[in-house]
Amino acid sequence: MKPKPTLAQLLWLFAYVGGTSFGGGLTAYLRRVVVDQKGWLENEDFIHGLSMAQLIPGVNALNLSVWLGWRLKGWLGALLSPIAMVLPPGLMVLGMGLVYFQRGDLPAADAVLKGIGAAAVGLTAALAVQVKTKSRRPYVSALLIAATFYLVAILKAHIFTAIGILTPISIFLHRPKKP
Amino acid sequence: MSQNLLELARFFTSLSLMAFGGGKVVLPAIQAEVVKMNWMSSVEFLHLYAIGQAAPGPAMLIVLLVGYKAAGLLGALVAAFCMFAPTCLLMVLLTRAWDKLAASPWHDAVEEALAPITIGLILASAWILYVDAVSDTVTFLIFALSTAVMLRTKVSTLTIVAVSGLVGWLVYGLRG
Numbered sequence: 001m002k003p004k005p006t007l008a009q010l011l012w013l014f015a016y017v018g019g020t021s022f023g024g025g026l027t028a029y030l031r032r033v034v035v036d037q038k039g040w041l042e043n044e045d046f047i048h049g050l051s052m053a054q055l056i057p058g059v060n061a062l063n064l065s066v067w068l069g070w071r072l073k074g075w076l077g078a079l080l081s082p083i084a085m086v087l088p089p090g091l092m093v094l095g096m097g098l099v100y101f102q103r104g105d106l107p108a109a110d111a112v113l114k115g116i117g118a119a120a121v122g123l124t125a126a127l128a129v130q131v132k133t134k135s136r137r138p139y140v141s142a143l144l145i146a147a148t149f150y151l152v153a154i155l156k157a158h159i160f161t162a163i164g165i166l167t168p169i170s171i172f173l174h175r176p177k178k179p
Numbered sequence: 180m181s182q183n184l185l186e187l188a189r190f191f192t193s194l195s196l197m198a199f200g201g202g203k204v205v206l207p208a209i210q211a212e213v214v215k216m217n218w219m220s221s222v223e224f225l226h227l228y229a230i231g232q233a234a235p236g237p238a239m240l241i242v243l244l245v246g247y248k249a250a251g252l253l254g255a256l257v258a259a260f261c262m263f264a265p266t267c268l269l270m271v272l273l274t275r276a277w278d279k280l281a282a283s284p285w286h287d288a289v290e291e292a293l294a295p296i297t298i299g300l301i302l303a304s305a306w307i308l309y310v311d312a313v314s315d316t317v318t319f320l321i322f323a324l325s326t327a328v329m330l331r332t333k334v335s336t337l338t339i340v341a342v343s344g345l346v347g348w349l350v351y352g353l354r355g
Contacts, residue, residue, distance in 0.1 A: 026237055059201055063267065066270040067270055070270075071274075093243050096234060113232070119321055119325040140295075147299065159200030166296050
């Protein structure tokens, strides 16, 4: 039986993750906690939610928090999860902003940010590996992964363009076969 | 003040649905707007962007600061709400609609079809970040070790990031 969170547990989690996700890698962090640590969702479920979150406009992590909230706690979860996730960092941003507006600058933390930035890349790379699930068509999968990567990273195509071109192709390649 | 509030609401609502790919794509648009409306200079905007980067949480919290500069605390709330609420609502509607189609054979097929694209996008964003963030041996080691620890252990991401920040501070902050 998969454990299910209470609303309070879920919101606390979002607040905690939101408030401690320095450097980015928020999606990787969420996956780590929700799937690996708490076991509230299967990896398969998570990637389905992530796919939809990436498909629509808006900040991916935020869309994902809505989806997770909905999945685990319905309307209330969907409404409160993004708020919980944004509140702590939002307050921090406002605080830092106020310091900046007063002083005209912000005590530099370039050195720390450099280390954090490199780690965030590692977390993102790891996320790509971790969300990989068994595919019924591994070669097609690999090709699509490569094509997406090539379009966005190498050709610098707009994400919307890449999704627009590859999604129909991918859906066609994965079309349900008549028995 | 109320004029600024209205402008914040109008601007960020329309921007929200255009933020494909995460949000960073619309940063130039926001920069143009704050300069046009005389809320701040380009340089100040850049500084606020750095603050947003340093802070935890989802991207685009910079809109809080834009809103604050334009119309105080209320402005910050209006900007954030208008930027985030539309796409959050869209997410719920899409999820519900999608769940209703669960019985269709296309439902699973489409989910399967989206998975490799999702992975490709994650890899692409890792690559794009890599080019900026990893520029020498130390940052490469941090990157490689973070990846390995993330894949092979259950160490929390917070620990990974904290240690990396510490290493960064020791290596780049203390020397020179």
